[in-house]
Amino acid sequence: MEIFGTIAATLTTVSFLPQTLKTIKDKDTSGISLGMYSIFTTGVFCWTVYGFIISDMPILIANIVTFILAFTILMLKLKYK
Amino acid sequence: MEIFGTIAATLTTVSFLPQTLKTIKDKDTSGISLGMYSIFTTGVFCWTVYGFIISDMPILIANIVTFILAFTILMLKLKYK
Numbered sequence: 001m002e003i004f005g006t007i008a009a010t011l012t013t014v015s016f017l018p019q020t021l022k023t024i025k026d027k028d029t030s031g032i033s034l035g036m037y038s039i040f041t042t043g044v045f046c047w048t049v050y051g052f053i054i055s056d057m058p059i060l061i062a063n064i065v066t067f068i069l070a071f072t073i074l075m076l077k078l079k080y081k
Numbered sequence: 082m083e084i085f086g087t088i089a090a091t092l093t094t095v096s097f098l099p100q101t102l103k104t105i106k107d108k109d110t111s112g113i114s115l116g117m118y119s120i121f122t123t124g125v126f127c128w129t130v131y132g133f134i135i136s137d138m139p140i141l142i143a144n145i146v147t148f149i150l151a152f153t154i155l156m157l158k159l160k161y162k
Contacts, residue, residue, distance in 0.1 A: 014124075033103045046088050
């Protein structure tokens with residue numbers, strides 16, 4: 001059943017790529033919630049620390065990737081707000 | 082170290098609430114990526130199934146809540162696109 005968790009983690013991580021690319025391209029952040037990306041980026045940072053502490057590579061790698069994508073969206077929201 | 086994972090899960094789940102409320106209120110979905118919410122909602126659904134299969138209540142509950150919020154955003158994106 002590990003495979004189901006792997007698919008789930010891959011999808012939720014990869015999903016932030018189209019949003020990041022769209023926001024870079026369109027510079028349209030009016031509909032994006034600053035609250036969401038502030039809280040989400042903090043949460044993903046905590047996930048990364050957690051993955052590091054418990055030495056879980058899938059959690060660590062998935063959250064480093066998600067952090068980079070979500071942090072980029074957060075910075076673009078702050079820039080174009 | 083469980084507490085760190087709990088904080089992380091709570092933050093990443095709760096973060097979708099301000100986005101959902103903002104989108105319901107503003108009806109502004111132009112900057113929101115359909116690709117992101119399509120893939121993300123599918124991924125969170127997989128997480129929910131995974132949590133159910135391995136009988137992990139925190140994964141199950143966190144992902145049911147996230148699914149409701151993300152699915153609402155996806156439906157609003159389709160409605161106001």
